[in-house]
Amino acid sequence: MSRPTDNSDTDFDVSKPLKGTAGWFDDRFGGARGVRTYLLRKVYPDHWTFLLGEIALYSFIILLLTGTFLSFFFVPSTNEVLYHGSYMKLDGIKMSEAYASTLRISFDVRGGLLIRQIHHWAADLFMAALIIHMLRVFFTGAYRKPREVNWLIGILLFSLALIEGLFGYSLPDDQLSGAGLRIFEGVLQGIPIVGTYLAFFLFGGPFPGHDIVPRMYMLHILLIPGILLALITAHIFIMFWQKHTQMPGKGITERNVVGQPSYPYFVAKTSAWFIFIFGALALLATFAQINPVWLYGPYTPVAISSASQPDFYLGILEGALRMMPAWEWNFLGHTITFSVLIPFALPLTIILGGAAFWPFFERWATGDKSYHHVNDRPRNAPVRTGIGMAAVVFYGVLWVEGANDVVADFLQIPLYTVTWISRVLVIVGPIVAYFITKRVCLGLQRKDREELLHGYETGIIRQLPHGEFIEVHKPVNEDKRAVLEAKKVHALMPGPGAEDPNGVPAPSSRGMLGRARALANRAFAESIPVEADGHGNGHGPEGAGEEHAAVGSAGGSPAQLPSGDSSDEDAGSS
Amino acid sequence: MSEMDETEGTEGAGVPVAPHRVIGTPPPSPRLLGSTAAPREPSAGEVALVSDEEEFEEHLEGLPPDDPQVIVHGKRAEQVVAACFTLAFLAGCGFVAAYVGLGVHTVDKTVRSNLWLGVSLSITLLALGLGVLVWVRHLMPNVEVTQERHDLRSPEEERQATEAYFKEGTANSQFVKRPLVRRTLMLGTLPLLAAPIVLLRDLGPQPGTSLRHTVWSPGRRLLVQGINQPITPAQFSAPGSMITIVPDGYEDDQDALAKAAVILIKFRPGELHIPTRRQGGTLVGTMNWTVDNIVAYSKICTHVGCPVALYEQTTHHILCPCHQSTFDAPTGATVIFGPATRPLPQLPLTTDSQGYLVAQSDFTEPVGPSFWERG
Numbered sequence: 001m002s003r004p005t006d007n008s009d010t011d012f013d014v015s016k017p018l019k020g021t022a023g024w025f026d027d028r029f030g031g032a033r034g035v036r037t038y039l040l041r042k043v044y045p046d047h048w049t050f051l052l053g054e055i056a057l058y059s060f061i062i063l064l065l066t067g068t069f070l071s072f073f074f075v076p077s078t079n080e081v082l083y084h085g086s087y088m089k090l091d092g093i094k095m096s097e098a099y100a101s102t103l104r105i106s107f108d109v110r111g112g113l114l115i116r117q118i119h120h121w122a123a124d125l126f127m128a129a130l131i132i133h134m135l136r137v138f139f140t141g142a143y144r145k146p147r148e149v150n151w152l153i154g155i156l157l158f159s160l161a162l163i164e165g166l167f168g169y170s171l172p173d174d175q176l177s178g179a180g181l182r183i184f185e186g187v188l189q190g191i192p193i194v195g196t197y198l199a200f201f202l203f204g205g206p207f208p209g210h211d212i213v214p215r216m217y218m219l220h221i222l223l224i225p226g227i228l229l230a231l232i233t234a235h236i237f238i239m240f241w242q243k244h245t246q247m248p249g250k251g252i253t254e255r256n257v258v259g260q261p262s263y264p265y266f267v268a269k270t271s272a273w274f275i276f277i278f279g280a281l282a283l284l285a286t287f288a289q290i291n292p293v294w295l296y297g298p299y300t301p302v303a304i305s306s307a308s309q310p311d312f313y314l315g316i317l318e319g320a321l322r323m324m325p326a327w328e329w330n331f332l333g334h335t336i337t338f339s340v341l342i343p344f345a346l347p348l349t350i351i352l353g354g355a356a357f358w359p360f361f362e363r364w365a366t367g368d369k370s371y372h373h374v375n376d377r378p379r380n381a382p383v384r385t386g387i388g389m390a391a392v393v394f395y396g397v398l399w400v401e402g403a404n405d406v407v408a409d410f411l412q413i414p415l416y417t418v419t420w421i422s423r424v425l426v427i428v429g430p431i432v433a434y435f436i437t438k439r440v441c442l443g444l445q446r447k448d449r450e451e452l453l454h455g456y457e458t459g460i461i462r463q464l465p466h467g468e469f470i471e472v473h474k475p476v477n478e479d480k481r482a483v484l485e486a487k488k489v490h491a492l493m494p495g496p497g498a499e500d501p502n503g504v505p506a507p508s509s510r511g512m513l514g515r516a517r518a519l520a521n522r523a524f525a526e527s528i529p530v531e532a533d534g535h536g537n538g539h540g541p542e543g544a545g546e547e548h549a550a551v552g553s554a555g556g557s558p559a560q561l562p563s564g565d566s567s568d569e570d571a572g573s574s
Numbered sequence: 575m576s577e578m579d580e581t582e583g584t585e586g587a588g589v590p591v592a593p594h595r596v597i598g599t600p601p602p603s604p605r606l607l608g609s610t611a612a613p614r615e616p617s618a619g620e621v622a623l624v625s626d627e628e629e630f631e632e633h634l635e636g637l638p639p640d641d642p643q644v645i646v647h648g649k650r651a652e653q654v655v656a657a658c659f660t661l662a663f664l665a666g667c668g669f670v671a672a673y674v675g676l677g678v679h680t681v682d683k684t685v686r687s688n689l690w691l692g693v694s695l696s697i698t699l700l701a702l703g704l705g706v707l708v709w710v711r712h713l714m715p716n717v718e719v720t721q722e723r724h725d726l727r728s729p730e731e732e733r734q735a736t737e738a739y740f741k742e743g744t745a746n747s748q749f750v751k752r753p754l755v756r757r758t759l760m761l762g763t764l765p766l767l768a769a770p771i772v773l774l775r776d777l778g779p780q781p782g783t784s785l786r787h788t789v790w791s792p793g794r795r796l797l798v799q800g801i802n803q804p805i806t807p808a809q810f811s812a813p814g815s816m817i818t819i820v821p822d823g824y825e826d827d828q829d830a831l832a833k834a835a836v837i838l839i840k841f842r843p844g845e846l847h848i849p850t851r852r853q854g855g856t857l858v859g860t861m862n863w864t865v866d867n868i869v870a871y872s873k874i875c876t877h878v879g880c881p882v883a884l885y886e887q888t889t890h891h892i893l894c895p896c897h898q899s900t901f902d903a904p905t906g907a908t909v910i911f912g913p914a915t916r917p918l919p920q921l922p923l924t925t926d927s928q929g930y931l932v933a934q935s936d937f938t939e940p941v942g943p944s945f946w947e948r949g
Binding site: 043333 | 676677684779799820826884895947948
């Protein structure tokens with residue numbers, strides 16, 4: 001696109017390389033139109049929450065870069081060596097080659113410690129970004145048709161990233177990660193029927209053996225990253241093809257995308273974002289020590305340090321293990337240990353399985369089969385937001401319980417009390433969170449309706465001729481109005497056991513499933529209608545203006561503010 | 575396009591500023607190259623630039639590029655961007671210098687190297703990022719584009735044509751018509767599908783009974799972990815203490831220690847009340863597995879196998895630091911809190927002819943976490 005520039009004499013002439021290189025490629029592949037239309041001009045909507053997925057993507061790229069560097073020096077072997085490196089405190093200690101090479105990376109390779117710490121911080125940032133990105137997608141309903149497949153890919157990405165992280169921080173074979181592996185092996189053994197074999201085949205025999213580190217290494221640097229890369233590519237391609245969702249706003253419809261073109265705007269912004277993330281990770285790696293394996297010592301199955309915690313993303317599993325009361329069955333000469341099985345399987349199944357199931361459940365319960373490119377504001381979907389908050393509380397309780405010893409120490413309350421509180425909270429908390437969130441959402445919807453119908457409070461008090469004081473309300477501006485009016489209300493399906501005028505039950509509400517669906521539908525349809533009751537047509541710019549005229553003109557006061565003087569009025573109110 | 579401009583133009587004049595600003599959005603500052611929050615000039619505000627066959631609408635916000643204010647602002651922004659990039663260059667040189675000039679090989683030197691490498695790398699990256707950001711926000715015109723979404727669903731006739739072609743192809747392939755071919759094909763590939771699973775068989779040995787045994791055997795001496803010396807009851811005479819024991823001959827064998835590690839606890843006379851318990855259908859009086867009020871329990875937690883390393887002298891509780899399973903030491907390490915389901919197995923103790931503590935036998939039950947075949 002051509003644009004007038006202020007000093008065209010110093011312009012760099014881009015047409016030469018374009019004709020040369022780009023022409024060379026176009027001669028062979030064609031596609032000038034495709035590049036222009038689909039790459040250069042692709043429109044990217046702007047919203048700060050859209051940066052979250054980019055954080056995840058860019059930390060993954062940084063993980064690949066730093067991981068490649070680390071793999072040049074790391075030795076994935078548990079063969080024992082006597083350490084004689086630069087870290088004098090461990091001089092002459094027997095340790096695995098994996099641990100020794102990690103020490104070498106840290107103390108004998110220039111920049112090794114920095115890259116190792118960037119790698120670890122990037123892994124934590126990757127997981128954190130995934131979690132927050134998924135929360136954003138959930139709470140705004142961005143997973144709805146046509147994006148269900150990408151939502152499922154996202155859940156798969158998260159699950160794989162969990163395993164990738166576990167394997168990654170288990171590789172150095174230090175005391176802390178070894179304890180984590182021991183727990184992992186103990187949990188595997190607890191799986192009915194195949195568990196013992198699984199553990200023996202993965203570890204190549206009884207724990208710890210010598211096979212697990214090289215095997216985890218292969219999985220960590222090749223297999224899982226390969227799958228992650230493939231899934232991320234699919235995820236981005238699908239996003240690209242289906243186009244981004246958008247937040248509601250002025251001029252935004254289900255049929256358009258409003259934003260900035262890829263070239264040069266989005267390309268420049270997202271490059272800056274990538275460099276910032278890299279810079280932030282470098283800053284963390286410089287000043288915030290992470291995983292100082294040399295302090296933990298080499299792994300031995302005989303020892304452990306207190307207050308051992310895994311990386312934060314595994315805290316939920318750790319918390320579940322700590323929370324679970326003892327429960328084991330013995331029958332027909334076999335053992336089923338629920339105190340291991342339930343913590344291992346249930347929380348992640350509830351959260352990830354529930355997340356995967358949710359779009360289809362919502363579709364079933366609302367009967368909504370339409371396309372959604374404009375996101376919901378969380379308050380406008382109280383059931384979804386409530387369920388989401390319930391999941392957040394459920395996750396949060398388990399996560400905090402994963403550090404119950406630290407919590408008990410910090411709050412100076414007995415350890416067992418912390419565990420008992422979390423046992424109660426993990427069940428009660430989500431239920432309470434659901435209802436509170438739903439009520440808050442409906443309350444916010446009421447506030448939105450008020451604002452739409454009566455405008456917002458300006459803080460300006462006017463006295464009417466007959467002495468009454470009123471506060472001047474002003475109608476909300478166009479942008480805000482567009483946001484408020486974007487709310488959609490689900491159509492109500494026939495209620496449970498509903499009948500038509502001829503006494504024939506509605507087909508959709510028949511049977512157990514039908515009744516359940518009708519009940520769920522009632523919950524989803526609960527909403528505060530925008531055009532309501534008694535306020536007449538308080539809708540649209542003119543309508544809102546009349547409303548204020550009606551309030552103000554009781555004494556003929558100029559309560560209806562012409563939009564022209566809005567700026568100074570606003571200054572007065574602030 | 576023109577319709578868009580019209581609406582924009584008329585409303586641009588009197589758009590009331592929003593009552594409150596969303597956190598994270600830019601304040602309505604006098605950004606010269608336009609921002610959606612700032613009040614705009616209605617006449618020069620939107621410039622139609624491109625509109626072609628791809629239903630691509632674009633409009634430029636802010637002042638026109640030849641406005642003197644814009645030129646001054648652009649000059650200043652250009653200087654800031656150039657300063658950022660120059661700083662990035664200098665810091666990048668600093669990174670190389672720190673790599674070349676600062677060695678490692680001691681903790682202090684590593685700390686110094688990490689600091690300078692990290693600081694220079696961070697400054698390089700952050701300065702580059704900042705430069706690009708200022709460039710985008712202050713030098714590039716603020717463009718907003720509206721693009722049509724294409725229909726994701728294919729037109730009905732396309733679907734039907736594809737379906738018809740696929741049906742025809744299937745018919746031509748004879749795949750449906752000839753069940754013999756179809757079924758033998760499936761039969762032929764079935765074993766191949768099993769191959770990857772078959773190939774994984776040699777990943778490890780079968781568990782067999784290996785989880786039921788440890789390296790403890792009758793007469794094997796108890797060595798104190800760390801110093802690896804045998805111990806007599808007289809040497810371990812302070813009541814209330816706990817030490818970790820490894821089996822003689824396996825002091826450094828991680829695989830053996832993962833199951834055979836033992837804790838030794840000394841009690842005052844009369845404190846120890848290990849109840850008789852039923853094991854494998856027979857009653858076992860395990861008090862006679864102790865020597866002189868010294869009792870040995872497996873150090874491997876029966877929950878998921880962490881070492882039970884914490885011992886509280888006053889309450890005689892053994893605590894696993896991983897998941898806080900708590901075992902009552904005087905009563906046979908029975909579980910009093912936490913997720914562990916079984917007591918810590920007890921190692922039968924006795925003394926040999928030289929008075930050292932030795933094992934009477936192996937553990938009489940499997941140590942460590944539960945497993946399916948445990949029973």
